Amino acid sequence: MGTRETKSRILDAALELFNTSSTSDISANRVAEAAGISRGNLHYHYASKEEIVLDLWNRIEAEMGEWSKNPMSPTLENMALMALRQFRLIWRYRFFYQELNVLLERDTELRYRFTRARQKRMEDVFVFFRQLANAGFLRSDLSDRQLRRLIKISWLVSDFWLSFVRVEDEVIDIGTMEDGFKLIVQLFEPVMTDRGKRGIPLSLRAFSLDPTDFTQRSA
Amino acid sequence: MGTRETKSRILDAALELFNTSSTSDISANRVAEAAGISRGNLHYHYASKEEIVLDLWNRIEAEMGEWSKNPMSPTLENMALMALRQFRLIWRYRFFYQELNVLLERDTELRYRFTRARQKRMEDVFVFFRQLANAGFLRSDLSDRQLRRLIKISWLVSDFWLSFVRVEDEVIDIGTMEDGFKLIVQLFEPVMTDRGKRGIPLSLRAFSLDPTDFTQRSA
Amino acid sequence: MGTRETKSRILDAALELFNTSSTSDISANRVAEAAGISRGNLHYHYASKEEIVLDLWNRIEAEMGEWSKNPMSPTLENMALMALRQFRLIWRYRFFYQELNVLLERDTELRYRFTRARQKRMEDVFVFFRQLANAGFLRSDLSDRQLRRLIKISWLVSDFWLSFVRVEDEVIDIGTMEDGFKLIVQLFEPVMTDRGKRGIPLSLRAFSLDPTDFTQRSA
Amino acid sequence: MGTRETKSRILDAALELFNTSSTSDISANRVAEAAGISRGNLHYHYASKEEIVLDLWNRIEAEMGEWSKNPMSPTLENMALMALRQFRLIWRYRFFYQELNVLLERDTELRYRFTRARQKRMEDVFVFFRQLANAGFLRSDLSDRQLRRLIKISWLVSDFWLSFVRVEDEVIDIGTMEDGFKLIVQLFEPVMTDRGKRGIPLSLRAFSLDPTDFTQRSA
DNA sequence: AATGAATGAGGCTTCATTCAT
């Protein structure tokens, strides 16, 4: 069996376990068991749980890297799409966002990688919204400072919306993410032009649920 | 030595440890050591770590209960005060909010208690804002539905703002909380009257940091 | 509350617990709980579990002492009665007989007391059977040696019959004891006279189940 | 080191300890120590003490399985041999028979395995005695029902004879087992033919003590 | 690459016991 494939199986197994409990409550033992390999072998591939988490982060980063490589054209549909794929990514790796501070506290390198990626991604999003403004969807007098602050709140919302909702709701689905998107829309409404307000899609249900679809879509 | 005192020492020690690592990473051993008592005695008072967490939640709940008993008069200063004391509570018990989903997943009773308290508290806040509207600070055409949605976002912000910021910022202080408050203000701005917009305090630095001060203040 | 009463409650609770698990698996803790007193208080009355077991033995011994004080007249009904009350005693204190060797290994004094009581009791029984022979129920050529050996086997049967049966049977009741008695009868049959064989009661069901009845009955 | 060898050493050590105290009083710790391995390794091979007991039962069962595979020819010497090897087996695994009910109460699977094996073995013995009757050693009018009841008593005797004797006797040796055998002989005497009575060996001392000898001997 | 055996540390928990009240 190839190294790649084994590592992949380990990550899959670990992700599923982390998402249901918490990283601290999942032992390497159980990951090995779930991955169908021996403890010794798990150790051969990943010396510690930290390394597994880091490699799961690599997956997240890789996916977001794809997004950066294929920037979306500035349409309102794409704004919705961006939100949706972000929610979905966060949901798939929810353990990461639910334990964010704990994980970053534990691993300095991870913290560095995470914040760097966040900044890079924020810049991408900033550019997208500037273009959205130029295209006449946002008010022309929106200052960079204002815009950045708006993005920051939406960021907070997208990072923690699912955690927030999960406290009370049993099921997380497309509807939950739609609600989160509506919150973000509401945040941007005061700075949208009439044309923007009219065109914003309020449902995400039309969009494909297959995450791989998200990477290439452009207008 | 009285039970109360010992229990209190345990909770203090546990809180401090939980806030720096994560509940799973802190052993009962270390809590006992930090509290200056024996392992056996720790177990005598708290059968499990779950019980400690639950009792720490009792503290949170008790503090919020005080707030409910002494409702604030509807002024803009009090709106700021409410946000500040909320941030401060969350910061003091930050481990709780940073691991929220994990903790609630682990303990069903805690989940019930938490959601019930949240609903109760949300209702209090709703009443406060309604009074704020009646007092002429919020636009009179603000619907209950709109108001509730606004409160929901601010809630998300206050629950997770510090977690969000902590990723990048080393130090959490009054300034951090002020920034959080500004976010909330920004959320409410679109529905504020001119009188409301003018009167909103943008700095929290004037307010005392002593949390006990927060309970009685009214206009 | 009087010492006597508390001690009695402790013994009752301990007996019930011992009978369902095993002495080693029952902690003083659980005995205290079942008796409805504090651990400290249990300790006040019984310094160790050994002492509790010894005091339970005292109860057994006391009950058998009553038997000695009121010897039965040599009838076949009384032979059945003796067996029955013996089975019942053993069943009530079954933990004792099921762990016999372990318990005696642990406590030298208990071993001494137990063997002494057994010898005393065996002598009583021997006398009873000699009278039974004199009364014409057993063959007159039965030697003391033979008789003693027969008693020994019956002893073994009564000590361990219930343990033996319990392995496979869920319920132990009067029928089970009846079966045990039949075994004993079978053992004695070869040395019984025709009159003895004819008169032996094969059912114990006619006898009262109230153990206190057993102490005074005599022809 | 091979698994087999280590497991074997664990079983040897556990058996010796169990036989002197009781299973509950022997900690995994002490077993590991006696086996000369680490606690962790002990747990690697046996997850719990229950499993050790079960594996010791496997040994008993295996040994009895050998007996079944090599049925003895129906001679009086072999009847004695069967009793002797049974006593010896019980003595070697005496902890098992001394705690029988407790152990079976604890482990349902063990109970099932034990009763199944007992029934199988009883059937073997029944066949042997039937052959003994056919060979003219037992009275031809002996009914199956009578025979089964006799076997049942002897079974009780062989299971518990050593427990019974051990209460008073310090040393258990070939003589003790001989006494037990005599009891059994006495049980069967009433149904033996004259030829049977004359031929029965009253001493077991002539038989080799090496248990491996017992498996093949046939007339 | 992979496995299974082995180790020792450390976690949780129960327990017997002591002691002040």
Added chain:
DNA sequence: GATGAATGAAGCCTCATTCAT
């Protein structure tokens, strides 16, 4: 007589880790 607080030992178990194969 009785209680509750406290201790420390010891039990069981899980775990990360190492290593020979």
